[in-house]
Amino acid sequence: MVGRDYVSGAMENTTATLHQESAYQNARELTDGIVWESTIAHELFHQWFGDLVTAESWSNLTVNESMADYSQTLWEEYKYGKDAGDAENFQGMQGYLQNPGNATKHLVRFNYADKEDMFDGVSYQKGGRVLHMLRNYVGDDAFLNR
Numbered sequence: 446m447v448g449r450d451y452v453s454g455a456m457e458n459t460t461a462t463l464h465q466e467s468a469y470q471n472a473r474e475l476t477d478g479i480v481w482e483s484t485i486a487h488e489l490f491h492q493w494f495g496d497l498v499t500a501e502s503w504s505n506l507t508v509n510e511s512m513a514d515y516s517q518t519l520w521e522e523y524k525y526g527k528d529a530g531d532a533e534n535f536q537g538m539q540g541y542l543q544n545p546g547n548a549t550k551h552l553v554r555f556n557y558a559d560k561e562d563m564f565d566g567v568s569y570q571k572g573g574r575v576l577h578m579l580r581n582y583v584g585d586d587a588f589l590n591r
């Protein structure tokens with residue numbers, strides 16, 4: 446659902462994902478594409494990783510966010526083909542590389558000043574790229590349980 450004056454981008458509340466108002470598009474706007482499609486996939490994936498299966502503490506936030514981040518690549522690949530999935534994956538990698546400080550951070554961090562410090566390109570994009578690396582290592586049949 447879309448909420449007016451919602452201050453965050455989106456939140457994966459169990460059974461009722463909430464998106465900010467800009468996620469709403471009318472029929473004319475939708476002819477140019479679904480702007481929030483990737484975020485919608487991300488938040489829906491949280492119904493499994495984040496809501497049904499969740500982390501013990503903020504230190505393990507990457508369990509939730511890396512899975513949801515990588516779901517964006519899986520969705521793009523499923524819906525629009527391998528090139529679109531690769532483009533989404535590349536965009537995620539660029540997001541991680543954008544901040545040089547990310548290179549020195551571990552995926553799981555037990556020492557942080559504020560829980561907000563965990564919501565970064567490491568918990569999200571690095572985790573998603575690690576999952577992509579694992580997928581390439583074990584193969585699609587094992588990774589996707591086909």
Ligand SMILES: [Zn+2]
Nearest residue numbers: 487491510513
């Ligand atoms: Zn998320």
